[in-house]
Amino acid sequence: MKIVIAGLGNIGGSFALAIKSNAPEHEVYAIDIDAESLRDAEDGGLIRKGFESPEAIIPHADLIIFSVYPMTLKSLVAEYAPYFKENVVLTDVTGVKRSIIEEIEPLLSDDADFIFGHPMAGRENRGLSFASGEVFRDANYLFTPTPGNKPENIEMLTAFVREIGFRNVTSITPDFHDEVIGFTSQLAHVIAVSLINSDDPVRDTKAYTGDSYRDLTRITNINEKLWPELFIMNKDHLLNHIDGFKEQLDQLTKAIENEDVETMQEMMIESRHRYHDLHNLDESDWT
Amino acid sequence: MKIVIAGLGNIGGSFALAIKSNAPEHEVYAIDIDAESLRDAEDGGLIRKGFESPEAIIPHADLIIFSVYPMTLKSLVAEYAPYFKENVVLTDVTGVKRSIIEEIEPLLSDDADFIFGHPMAGRENRGLSFASGEVFRDANYLFTPTPGNKPENIEMLTAFVREIGFRNVTSITPDFHDEVIGFTSQLAHVIAVSLINSDDPVRDTKAYTGDSYRDLTRITNINEKLWPELFIMNKDHLLNHIDGFKEQLDQLTKAIENEDVETMQEMMIESRHRYHDLHNLDESDWT
Structure with a gap:
């Protein structure tokens, strides 16, 4: 054709x-x-x-x-x-x-x-x-x-x-698309931009990064002409996802403050299960 | 030897x-x-x-x-x-x-x-x-x-x-080590665990992921016997870094709520500069 x-x-x-x-x-x-x-x-x-x-x-x-x-x-x-x-x-x-x-x-x-x-x-x-x-x-x-x-x-x-x-x-459906992409793509970009912008430039961080930081900031090479438009068009779902993420972040932060090992371990076991599910893996080879 | x-x-x-x-x-x-x-x-x-x-x-x-x-x-x-x-x-x-x-x-x-x-x-x-x-x-x-x-x-x-x-x-110095690793490694793990745990399991998200989500959750295959210990030993620096991240996240969230394109663009331009600095790149090839 x-x-x-x-x-x-x-x-x-x-x-x-x-x-x-x-x-x-x-x-x-x-x-x-x-x-x-x-x-x-x-x-x-x-x-x-x-x-x-x-x-x-x-x-x-x-x-x-x-x-x-x-x-x-x-x-x-x-x-x-x-x-x-x-x-x-x-x-x-x-x-x-x-x-x-x-x-x-x-x-x-x-x-x-x-x-x-x-x-x-x-x-x-x-x-x-x-x-x-x-x-x-x-x-x-x-x-x-x-x-x-x-x-x-x-x-x-x-x-x-x-x-x-x-x-x-x-x-x-278009609505389910926007809901799931709001999570897997847009929320990920919101988090990555917030992370790299919270770096202290005085520190010369790049001399001390391993893979973790590079993994989490790989999508910060972001096109500012495109993404604000996408965020606004999907504002309802995206704000919902940010709320859900912040709830988890606050829970983990509180566990760290309280030195609550048990809660931290539960959250990490859960995240490891989800990692293995995402990648269709057996549970082995921890990082 | x-x-x-x-x-x-x-x-x-x-x-x-x-x-x-x-x-x-x-x-x-x-x-x-x-x-x-x-x-x-x-x-x-x-x-x-x-x-x-x-x-x-x-x-x-x-x-x-x-x-x-x-x-x-x-x-x-x-x-x-x-x-x-x-x-x-x-x-x-x-x-x-x-x-x-x-x-x-x-x-x-x-x-x-x-x-x-x-x-x-x-x-x-x-x-x-x-x-x-x-x-x-x-x-x-x-x-x-x-x-x-x-x-x-x-x-x-x-x-x-x-x-x-x-x-x-x-x-x-040991203190500078803990400060910078609290940012590049520990904060990254806190964020990644919070992100994957905020997923809605009903959604079958893995069918809809691109690289962004996989990048940001790659370190969630986490060892729960090790990391709570590391977090607690470095609690002061880590909690500081979580605060700094949340400030940026709140600022970006507010800009999305207000459909404030200008602030979003400023934050994205900043993140792109930082990305290029981190990877010693010229500014080209946006994602």
């Missing part, structure tokens, strides 16, 4: 690469405001052709992957909508769903099928996997179907993202 | 392996209560010979590496002290220093030189590096010399740990 990637940034470029490496039968085009990125992608064989505006290519697209900031998505869909081919399939990569879906669905004609999605692409070993085209290998993909989506298009997209490397492809 | 490793667990075994691979000129012996571990280590060529009690081997040791739990250290030093060779050098691997030093120093004769230390061994790619004997490759080592330590012994130990793979070997 003819695929248009709208926004050839980090994620859009990864899609182009993953398709080229794993599903070269598709024709991939891209739209971006950065002419140089488009030329580079053409020269590198990542895309067939790049466009700086939609009118010449959108009418031919069977699938459009919008890989842009959430605040850009609405205006881009509105701009492209007049050119959509009949029965076009659309998808996005945004990390929150409820408010995005609410904004976008009114813009669509009845035959345009927007299946909202969230590729949970790994960052670890990104360089290596990028070089080999395995940039999405074994990552998770979440779709949040709405009542208007056609089942055959959901099936098609599911098969497509599996083909380009994703392993677990799951369909969940 | 003749080295005795007292306690052939995870860290003790790593020392044996690192010496075998990088400094095979030394004769390595071990004492452990687990006879089977000792036989395995002998059979694998990790140690020359294992002992279940100190009297036959401690009198020959030039260097004793105590790699045991902090609560075991005091009784073990007391038990071995009558057998110490003149001018023996001793070291430990405990993650807190002030209270340990206070407990141990009174047990020592004048000629026994205990140089307290803390190997900050990496866990990442442990399997691979373990197989190649590079288990300590490029990790940090902290020594916390006391007024009684002989400079030539500090030099000897520094050279020795460099020889077996450690890169940055730093001497700092």
